[in-house]
Amino acid sequence: MIRLDGVSKVYRVSDPGETAKKDLHALKSVSLEIENGSIYGIIGRSGAGKSTLIRCVNLLERPSSGRVFIGGVEMTALDDAKLRAARRKIGMIFQSFNLLANRTVSGNIAFPLELDRWTKREITDRVREIARLVGIEDKLGQYPSQLSGGQKQRVGIARALANRPDVLLSDEATSALDPQTTKSVLGLLRDINEKLGLTVVLITHEMEVIKEICDSVAVLDAGEVVEEGPVLKVFTTPVKGVTKELLAQVMKTQLPDSFAGLKFTHERGSRQADILLQVSFFGDVTASPIISGLVRNFDADVNILVAHIDHIRATPCGTLVIQLSGPDREDALEYLLDMNLKVEVIGYVARSDGTAR
Ligand SMILES: Nc1ncnc2c1ncn2[C@@H]1O[C@H](COP(=O)(O)OP(=O)(O)OP(=O)(O)O)[C@@H](O)[C@H]1O
Ligand SMILES: [Mg+2]
Numbered sequence: 001m002i003r004l005d006g007v008s009k010v011y012r013v014s015d016p017g018e019t020a021k022k023d024l025h026a027l028k029s030v031s032l033e034i035e036n037g038s039i040y041g042i043i044g045r046s047g048a049g050k051s052t053l054i055r056c057v058n059l060l061e062r063p064s065s066g067r068v069f070i071g072g073v074e075m076t077a078l079d080d081a082k083l084r085a086a087r088r089k090i091g092m093i094f095q096s097f098n099l100l101a102n103r104t105v106s107g108n109i110a111f112p113l114e115l116d117r118w119t120k121r122e123i124t125d126r127v128r129e130i131a132r133l134v135g136i137e138d139k140l141g142q143y144p145s146q147l148s149g150g151q152k153q154r155v156g157i158a159r160a161l162a163n164r165p166d167v168l169l170s171d172e173a174t175s176a177l178d179p180q181t182t183k184s185v186l187g188l189l190r191d192i193n194e195k196l197g198l199t200v201v202l203i204t205h206e207m208e209v210i211k212e213i214c215d216s217v218a219v220l221d222a223g224e225v226v227e228e229g230p231v232l233k234v235f236t237t238p239v240k241g242v243t244k245e246l247l248a249q250v251m252k253t254q255l256p257d258s259f260a261g262l263k264f265t266h267e268r269g270s271r272q273a274d275i276l277l278q279v280s281f282f283g284d285v286t287a288s289p290i291i292s293g294l295v296r297n298f299d300a301d302v303n304i305l306v307a308h309i310d311h312i313r314a315t316p317c318g319t320l321v322i323q324l325s326g327p328d329r330e331d332a333l334e335y336l337l338d339m340n341l342k343v344e345v346i347g348y349v350a351r352s353d354g355t356a357r
Helices: 050-057 080-087 105-115 120-134 149-161 179-196 207-213 231-236 241-251 287-297 329-338
Strands: 002-014 021-034 039-043 065-070 090-094 167-171 199-203 216-221 224-230 273-282 301-312 315-325 342-350
Touching: 002 050, 021 050, 021 065, 021 216, 021 224, 039 050, 039 179, 039 207, 050 065, 050 167, 050 199, 090 149, 105 120, 105 149, 120 149, 120 179, 149 167, 149 179, 167 179, 179 199, 179 207, 207 231, 207 301, 216 231, 216 241, 224 231, 224 241, 231 273, 231 301, 231 315, 273 329, 287 301, 287 315, 287 329, 315 329, 329 342
Parallel strands: 039 199, 039 216, 090 167, 167 199
Antiparallel strands: 002 021, 002 065, 216 224, 273 315, 273 342, 301 315
């Protein structure tokens, strides 16, 4: 398990034109637990502190305060020599691949093993084995400049995994890749995670990536973890504004443009107002019985504005944005609220024809 216990990072920075330095609080008392063998995502706006956080895990960045544990070892308490040894159990991959241009693929993968003083024979065998695992065994003699982005990242992954780490850290590793290549690299990460039982911590601005392969996710905002938990929970029932904002696109819950012009209020009570609400469901629950139940039981009209069914890993989940009108609309709302669904009243809109019903 990876455990961060009240980790803070303060940088001393100087503003251009000013002589005095000031403190920049990049991380503010971050506490997290990451289960062994899981894939853990970190999301947040640019500058939220994601890279700083992941660099604090392998102590590329030393926390200003707080403690980092990996597999029971307190990383923050190790001296330099012990830290170097402990770091070998942590691989890292980057957006820019960071390959050595003057070494072949084979030489790149071998590099950490040479540092680790493996024998020539062991290195040759391991390079071959790991290259096969990531699907680049036919590229071993080539140089990075001769490879595609996806192939370069596979080399990056092979190098990171060469000396059998327990943890793989990934900072925007798929951000420079096209969607198809991203998919195949993600498939590879998932595959490795399952085959080797490796713990993966990844930063991404692509919510699709989180949805597709992560088990849990943390939302970082201005250096603080503001929301955290299983992806299914966080993505279907986000609580914080920043999370909703990050997810709006991928969960496709934004209202259609035609609603932008409507008189919209969060105040209840106008007798003319229709109710706009968002219904989220996942697992076995599906949309159609919900809607037919409403229409059958109440004198209410249901207008579906947004309907979206999606998958988080293998679990189907969906979102409906509906407009409820008609005399029984408040009762219909109660009925929905009583069901085992996540129902959120977005607001009330005046009926477009202005009539009360
Ligand atoms: N070495 C450094 N010295 C001074 N300030 C730094 C340093 N590294 C990061 N920062 C600051 O810390 C804050 C967090 O930076 P960080 O790189 O962790 O953000 P991020 O969430 O990874 O952003 P992005 O999505 O753009 O990569 C930013 O305000 C950044 O300017
Ligand atoms: Mg970053």
